[in-house]
Amino acid sequence: MTNHTEAATFRFDKAMLDQLRLEAEQKQINLNTLLNQIVRSHIEWYANAARAGFIPIRKGVIKRLFDSLTKEQVDALAEDVARGLTDETMMIMTKERTEESIFELFERWIRVSGFNYRHEISEDSRILIIQHNMGENWSHYLSRLMEHAASGFMNIKPETQITENALFIRIRRVRR
Secondary structure: OOOOOOOOOOOOOHHHHHHHHHHHHHOOOOHHHHHHHHHHHHHHHHHHHOOOOOOOOOHHHHHHHHHOOOHHHHHHHHHHHHHOOOHHHHHHHHOOOOHHHHHHHHHHHHHHHOOEEEEEEOOOEEEEEEEOOOOHHHHHHHHHHHHHHHHHHHOOOOEEEEOOOEEEEEEEOOOO
């Protein structure tokens, strides 16, 4: 599918535009690319996140909270949160409820959270590797969240491996 582009002209406050130019330079990309990234991020996440129940919170707060939980509490929380990924949440954030949209939502959240990650899609599986630096309980939570979401939405169980600061998830595609 080809992306069609269209030219548009916008006016920015000079100080804001200078900051955008500096950020583009630091990222070694042009201003147009940076603005496209910002707009895409807004449309894919920020425009609807609050209505879907997401809030911004510092990583340090989440890490401290998760460090204080037992594995059983983390499991229960992951199950509750996965149950909360209702059709309504999926429709607000991705406009559909499919295997693809679940991964799309999860990947958008990983990206806006600033985690390093790699997403590989092959003919027989989908792999997500996430480096979060937030501790073993956070790894455990994310793995259990994906397990519950995958079994609830797709009726499959992902393979997961966790370390203190990273997570590996593989979902094998069902051959029909």
